[in-house]
Structures are given as C-alpha cells and as structure tokens.
Ligand SMILES: Nc1ncnc2c1ncn2[C@@H]1O[C@H](COP(=O)(O)OP(=O)(O)OP(=O)(O)O)[C@@H](O)[C@H]1O
C-alpha cells in the first residue's frame with residue numbers, strides 16, 4: 001500500500017457570526033493515499049468547500065490537525081506555508097472567476113512557475129507550451145486573454161496552471177458543474193487521465209454522485225460538516241450504509257421526469 | 269478676474285488636492301477592510317465613517333471646531349501646543365478631507381467588492397503572501413473604481429462649504445474658496461463675479477463626474 005499523503009484528524013472549522021456559530025466543518029478525519037482520487041460529495045452547504053479551504057490553509061481551522069506529507073500545516077510559519085503551497089493546488093468551479101482577466105494565458109500558466117524561482121523566458125515559454133499541450137489547448141492561443149475562451153477551455157487553462165507548480169495534491173472544487181454536460185465529460189476524462197499519467201493525488205468535490213462515480217477511487221459522503229460514510233466507489237454505490245447516502249443515490253437513480261412531477265404545480 | 273477670485277480658485281484646487289491625497293491611503297484601506305474582513309462592530313465602523321455623508325456639513329464643522337478649540341481634545345490646553353489649524357488653509361483642507369472621506373470609502377468599497385474573492389484565494393494558493401496578493405491582484409483589479417472614488421472625493425472637496433466656513437471662515441485671499449466666494453458674491457450682489465465663479469464650478473464638476481462615470485463603467489466590464 002502506498003504512503004499516506006494527507007491526513008486530517010478531527011478537523012473543525014467554525015464561523016462565528018452575529019447570528020450564532022456555523023459549524024461548517026465539524027470533526028473530519030480523513031486519510032488520503034498517494035495517487036488516489038477521492039470524491040467528496042454532499043449537498044450544497046454541507047461544508048465541502050470549507051473543508052477544501054481548510055486543507056489548503058486558506059481558512060484557519062478551529063480545531064484539529066492537517067498533516068501533509070508528514071508535516072503539520074498548522075505549525076508552519078507563513079513563509080514556510082507559502083513555499084509548501086505549491087505542493088497543493090486548487091481548481092475552482094467557475095474558471096472565469098479564478099483566472100485573472102488582466103493576464104494572458106502565458107502569464108497565467110507561467111505565474112506559479114516563476115512564483116518561487118527565477119526562470120528564463122525561454123524555459124517558461126517551453127514549459128507553458130508543454131502544459132497547454134497536456135491539457136489540450138491550442139498553442140497559438142498563448143497570448144490570448146481568458147474572456148476569449150469558452151468555459152471548457154478556461155477550465156483547461158485553470159488545470160494547466162494548477163499543474164504548473166508540479167503539485168502533489170489537487171483539490172478540484174466542483175470543476176465541471178458550471179460547464180455544459182457535453183463538455184463536463186471531456187474535462188472529467190482529462191482530469192482522470194492527468195492524475196493517472198502524473199501520479200497525482202486529487203480530492204474531487206461535487207454535489208452530484210453521478211459525476212464523482214466516473215473519476216473517484218474512493219468516495220466520502222459529507223453531511224452537515226461531518227463525513228458520514230467513506231469507502232471504495234463501487235461499495236458506496238452497491239451497499240450504501242448511511243441513510244443520507246441512500247438519499248443521494250436515489251436522487252441520481254430516479255428518472256428525471258418522475259423527480260420533476262413531484263414539484264409540478266397543479267393548475268387551478 | 270480680480271486677484272481675490274484667482275486666490276480663491278487656487279486655494280480651492282490646492283486644498284482639495286491635498287485633502288484627496290490625505291484621504292487616499294486611509295480611505296482605500298478602510299474600504300478594503302469593510303469589503304473583505306468580518307469583525308465585530310463592522311456595521312458600527314461603517315456607520316461612523318458614513319456619518320459625514322448624512323450630517324449637515326455645518327454640524328460636522330461644529331464637531332471639528334469643538335475638537336480643535338482651545339479646550340477641545342486636540343486643543344492647545346490638552347496638547348500643550350497649538351496645532352494652529354482653525355481659520356487657516358489647513359482648516360479648509362481638514363474640512364474637505366473629512367467631508368470627502370465617506371464618499372471615497374463607499375465608492376472604493378464597491379470597487380473592492382467587485383473583485384472576485386476566489387481570485388485572491390487563487391493567488392494565495394499559488395504561493396503569494398497576503399500583501400503581494402493585495403498589490404498584485406486586488407488593487408490592480410479594483411484600480412479604476414478606486415480612481416473614480418478619488419475623483420468623486422476630489423469633487424466633493426471642491427464643493428465643500430458648510431464645514432469649511434465653520435472652521436476656516438470665509439477670509440478673502442486666505443481661506444475663501446470657490447464655494448464661499450460664490451456665496452459672498454451673491455450676498456453682496458456682485459452678479460458678474462457670481463456667474464463667472466458658477467461657470468468655473470460647473471466645468472470642474474462636469475468633467476470630474478464624466479471621468480469618474482467612465483472609469484466605473486470600464487471596471488464592470
Ligand atoms: N467565510 C464564511 N463565513 C461564514 N460562514 C461561512 C463562510 N464560508 C462558508 N460558510 C458557511 O458554511 C457552510 C458550508 O459552506 P460551504 O461553502 O463549505 O458548503 P459547500 O458544501 O461547499 O456548498 P456548495 O455545494 O453550495 O458549494 C454554509 O452554511 C456557509 O454559509
């Protein structure tokens with residue numbers, strides 16, 4: 001069995017608001033092996049994004065520890081943390097919102113490469129072209145700006161940038177839910193191929209079990225800030241144990257027209 | 269144009285520019301904090317910095333006067349020396365700054381709120397520090413809006429009357445501004461001068477608003 005890359009112990013992230021405390025993440029234990037793709041599913045608001053931001057140290061945790069490659073991230077100084085950050089990258093839901101509109105594709109993809117070391121322009125260009133090729137972007141578009149691309153292409157740019165710093169872990173937060181169904185499959189295939197080829201470890205977040213099914217080795221089901229069930233993807237589908245997992249499964253197994261009819265408003 | 273009119277125009281431009289300059293950094297910073305940070309008492313801070321926008325300017329002037337008078341918190345008796353602000357061009361600048369600060373903060377805050385926080389998260393995950401993220405991502409993306417905010421603040425400062433008259437007076441050649449010169453010209457019935465000043469005020473105001481509108485529109489694209 002390969003080594004453990006990421007280990008969470010009783011991680012809690014609470015937000016104190018004037019209305020009270022929101023327990024967005026409320027005691028999560030999780031182990032992620034090197035090279036594994038974990039699907040993280042759960043309904044909107046259950047704390048998936050907050051868990052991701054906590055792992056990446058973008059949101060401080062209230063309790064618990066996040067260990068990455070044996071190092072406890074909470075104990076790092078901000079300078080050490082900045083160095084370590086290149087080891088984990090994030091891909092966001094809306095690729096337009098996460099690409100700087102003032103930066104060309106070259107600048108965008110090259111940025112993480114230059115962030116921590118000096119690199120010659122030629123090396124940068126080669127590296128950028130190589131990454132563009134990897135994610136299936138036309139090399140002639142290297143000087144273009146994000147708004148000149150379609151949603152699917154923008155997501156490819158975001159993926160190329162995430163790969164640029166040669167990370168060990170990628171967290172993809174609903175990377176396809178803003179895209180057309182036809183393009184979703186392309187991006188999913190790309191991500192899955194890249195992970196296999198490059199031996200990447202990935203947490204793939206979605207509120208939709210049917211999306212996760214195709215890509216994940218293991219699936220974790222999150223509900224109200226806790227992971228209520230975790231197991232091999234096939235296991236979750238064949239023998240769901242938690243009631244909430246069954247509800248999620250029902251949602252994808254129900255033919256859409258039946259599901260819709262329940263919400264139909266009768267004419268009067 | 270006689271020399272007092274010319275001086276009034278000079279004082280106005282000089283004090284309004286200086287006030288805008290003074291307000292620039294604190295205004296941008298407070299706007300950023302209000303747009304991005306959550307902390308207890310945020311609404312109260314927001315209300316306090318917005319106050320000069322809704323109070324009568326003379327009331328703000330009166331408050332400043334209390335603060336700076338000999339017995340006040342910043343007065344000679346408390347500090348041990350005289351700041352020597354009242355009835356000078358410094359008072360004009362102070363009044364302009366205080367009156368335009370809320371306008372700058374409000375407009376700049378909207379500009380910061382228009383920058384997607386996910387871009388900032390993204391920059392952080394790429395390994396940039398908070399400060400670098402602010403200067404390399406947030407600020408450039410919000411720049412037009414902030415610039416528009418400063419122009420609005422400058423315009424507000426140009427037109428300042430109530431607070432200025434209260435703490436700086438209306439001394440021709442010393443603290444008389446465009447606004448107070450118009451008031452004086454009208455009071456003494458000097459119509460030509462009033463018209464002339466009105467024309468200048470119209471032109472400056474018109475250009476400033478056009479520029480700031482243009483800049484805010486460009487940002488939302
Ligand atoms: N910065 C914050 N301050 C206060 N509350 C927050 C903050 N971020 C998230 N929350 C709250 O925490 C809870 C979990 O939010 P989160 O975004 O993690 O859910 P999610 O599972 O990613 O949902 P979605 O599928 O809609 O993206 C929500 O109730 C949300 O309102």
Ligand SMILES: [Mg+2]
Pocket residue numbers: 048049050173
């Ligand atoms: Mg989310």
